[in-house]
Amino acid sequence: MKKSSKAKLLTVFASLSLALAACSSDSSSSNEKDKNSSSSNGKKVTIVYARGKDVTKGTAKMVEAFEKSHKNIDVKFQEMPADTGKQHDQYITAFNAKSTGIDVIDMDVIWPAEFAQADYVLPLDRFIQQDGIDLNEYNQGALAAAQFNGKQWALPKFVDAGLLFYRKDLVKENEVPKTWDDLIKQAKAKQGQGGSKFGYIMQAKQYEGLVCNAVEFVSAYGGKFINEKNEVTVNSPETIKGLKKLVEVAKSSIVPGNVTTFSELETDQAYIEGQSVFVRNWPYEYASANDKEKSKIAGNVGVAPLPAGDKGSAAALGGWMAGINKNTKHPKEAWEFLKFMAGEEGQKIDAIYGGHAPTILKLYQDQDVLKANPTFGDKGFQDGLAAAVSRPVAPNYPEISEIIQIHVSNAIAGKETVEQAVQAMDKEMKEKLKS
Numbered sequence: 234m235k236k237s238s239k240a241k242l243l244t245v246f247a248s249l250s251l252a253l254a255a256c257s258s259d260s261s262s263s264n265e266k267d268k269n270s271s272s273s274n275g276k277k278v279t280i281v282y283a284r285g286k287d288v289t290k291g292t293a294k295m296v297e298a299f300e301k302s303h304k305n306i307d308v309k310f311q312e313m314p315a316d317t318g319k320q321h322d323q324y325i326t327a328f329n330a331k332s333t334g335i336d337v338i339d340m341d342v343i344w345p346a347e348f349a350q351a352d353y354v355l356p357l358d359r360f361i362q363q364d365g366i367d368l369n370e371y372n373q374g375a376l377a378a379a380q381f382n383g384k385q386w387a388l389p390k391f392v393d394a395g396l397l398f399y400r401k402d403l404v405k406e407n408e409v410p411k412t413w414d415d416l417i418k419q420a421k422a423k424q425g426q427g428g429s430k431f432g433y434i435m436q437a438k439q440y441e442g443l444v445c446n447a448v449e450f451v452s453a454y455g456g457k458f459i460n461e462k463n464e465v466t467v468n469s470p471e472t473i474k475g476l477k478k479l480v481e482v483a484k485s486s487i488v489p490g491n492v493t494t495f496s497e498l499e500t501d502q503a504y505i506e507g508q509s510v511f512v513r514n515w516p517y518e519y520a521s522a523n524d525k526e527k528s529k530i531a532g533n534v535g536v537a538p539l540p541a542g543d544k545g546s547a548a549a550l551g552g553w554m555a556g557i558n559k560n561t562k563h564p565k566e567a568w569e570f571l572k573f574m575a576g577e578e579g580q581k582i583d584a585i586y587g588g589h590a591p592t593i594l595k596l597y598q599d600q601d602v603l604k605a606n607p608t609f610g611d612k613g614f615q616d617g618l619a620a621a622v623s624r625p626v627a628p629n630y631p632e633i634s635e636i637i638q639i640h641v642s643n644a645i646a647g648k649e650t651v652e653q654a655v656q657a658m659d660k661e662m663k664e665k666l667k668s
Contacts, residue, residue, distance in 0.1 A: 276305070278566045283311040284339035284553075285320055291587020298582055299573045306566050317341055328353040333560050336567040337574075339390070339553050342623065343630045346381040350628030354556040356384040360568045370577075372592040374550050374621035381626060382463075386556055388575035391589030393551030394621040395449055395539055396614065398504065398518050399511045402533040403427050409613075413453070413478050413540045416511060420487040423510040431509040432487030438496050439642040444624060444634050445549035446513065447641050451475035452622045453542030458637065458662070459625040465666065468659040475542060476644060476651045483645045493645060505530060513539060515551060516590060519608050537613040538620050546620040552592070584609070590618065629665055636661045 284292065296308045313320040321344065327335060328351070340348065348354045361368065368376060368385075375389035397416075399409060403423050410416035420432025436442030451458065456472030459465055466472075483492055489503070497514055501521055504512045505528040512518070521527075522534040538546040555575050557567045573579045580591040585605040596602050603610045627633045640654040649657065 277307065278305060278563050279307040279309055280336040280561075280563050280566050280570060281309045281311050281334060282337045282570065283313050283324075283335045285313050285317065286315045287587065289587040291583040291585075291589065294586045295574060295579050295582045298578065299570060303569060303573070306569060308570060311335065313339075324348075324353070325351075328558065328560075331560050333558070333562050335558050336561040336563055337571050338556055338558065340379075340387055340556050342375070342378040342389075342550055342552050342554065343634075345379040345386045345554065345556065346626045346628045347630060348556065349381045349384070349386045353559055354386050355559050355561070355564060356386055357388065357557070357568070357571075358384050360572070361385060364572065366572070366576075370593050370595065372594065372618065372621060374623055375552055375554070375592045377461075378550055378552075378623040378626065379554050379556075380461075381628070387554040388571060389552060389554040389592040390575050390580065391552050391583060391587075392592045392618060392621065393515050393590065394548035394618045395445060395513055395551075396516060396518070396548065396617040397511060397537045397539050398514060398522065399535045399537065400427065400429070400507070400509075400530055400533055401535040402530070403429070403510050404535065406535070409535065409537045410511070410540045413450075413482065413542060416540045417482065417485065417487060420511055424487060426510070428507050429510050431489055431503070432511060433482065434488060434495060434500050434503055434509045434512045435482065435492065436496055436500060436513070437483050437488075437492045437645060438494055439638045440496060441634060441638075442496050443641055444637045445551075447476065447479060447637055448549045448622065448624050449513075449539055449547050450479040450542065452547030453539070453544060454478065455542070455544040457625075458658070459627055459633070459666075461626070463627065463666065465659055465662045467662060468655050471544075473651055473655055476641065476655065478542065479641070480644050480651060484647075493642070516608070516614065519614070535613070536608070536611060536617065538617040546617075547622050548617055548620045550621040550623045552590075627666065629668075632665045633662055636665070 300308060313323060324338060371389060372392050375392045379385060379387035403426050410419050416433060424432035435446050451472050454471050454475035456469050456475050458467045500512050500514050501518060503509050505522050507529045519534055519536055523531045525531040539548050555571045557564060557571060561567050577593050580593050581596055581599060581602060583589050584591050584596060584602045588606060590609060597609055597615055608614050625633050636658055640658050643649040644651050644654040
């Protein structure tokens with residue numbers, strides 16, 4: 234990577250854009266037109282914004298700023314369960330009942346396709362076009378996660394992505410692994426130094442974290458589980474090569490013998506205790522490992538993009554986005570709030586007071602944001618986010634995820650060869666998507 238950090242971000246993000254096509258029926262499109270043309274006729278309107286518990290001041294500050302600049306709109310905050318599964322289920326219950334009690338919602342990056350297919354949320358394309366929103370300003374990996382059947386169903390608020398963390402007291406900056414083969418070599422060489430027990434730790438437990446790791450390996454070698462046309466493409470030489478590298482790492486001597494029990498929690502604990510030279514985790518790891526009250530390696534935490542395969546570095550995308558309830562009585566006001574919240578001003582407030590990594594690229598040069606979050610200015614952090622790719626976009630994502638978890642776990646355990654695992658995933662995913 235020879236370009237500047239800013240140029241690289243723009244180039245990589247632009248290259249991750251996906252094509253979109255329509256999902257709604259003609260009758261629903263007509264209904265959306267009628268809704269979108271409605272207005273408050275100058276009257277004050279109250280809209281309800283639902284999201285999980287916010288332990289920071291980010292949401293309150295952002296809503297305060299919005300209401301100050303939009304005198305005719307009040308925002309009522311409805312707190313949802315912190316558990317994303319329970320939050321998801323409450324939305325499903327409300328939307329199946331065609332409830333109008335919520336106007337704007339926060340969505341996990343893996344929900345938009347499901348909610349779009351079920352006709353729970355409004356497509357945002359008309360709003361985006363009429364207001365001239367420049368989508369090129371956004372992290373394209375995060376933007377793509379809300380694209381399904383040709384439409385944009387949400388806008389990304391903040392982004393997470395898998396990153397490589399290392400001990401700076403053991404690894405010099407010029408020694409940071411650039412490829413997965415480099416990582417294996419470096420981890421073997423450094424393992425045991427500085428009180429470390431392991432060279433590398435990943436999330437290999439059979440759960441969603443394993444899917445994220447699998448997506449990173451597969452994408453790094455040019456493969457995909459499902460492409461942007463909603464076609465199953467898992468049975469390819471590139472996917473097989475990526476998964477073979479994942480299995481090689483997971484079965485090697487550089488990871489804990491019980492790595493298949495490791496989630497993010499165990500990864501973080503081992504790293505802050507100085508047990509591993511390298512770990513793969515989400516951005517929060519930087520703050521956790523630098524917490525002097527609990528971490529033995531505070532001040533010696535390095536961050537970099539995940540190692541590359543044949544096609545470069547890839548990081549599983551995490552984060553949250555915002556959408557509009559299909560049955561809202563106030564679509565125009567709901568859009569005004571969503572546009573502000575997911576726009577430059579709203580994301581800046583959330584970055585400063587909520588600590589979230591923005592999806593609007595220019596904010597990584599904003600001095601107020603960088604003062605509040607020095608990590609955002611780190612080149613390794615920015616380059617890592619630049620490599621973000623979405624998990625398979627599917628309306629029945631939980632079923633697709635379960636298939637990946639089972640067969641990747643089987644491959645690590647030696648119950649299936651990678652080729653057998655890929656063939657099984659290909660068959661099962663096609664059956665699920667048909668149904």
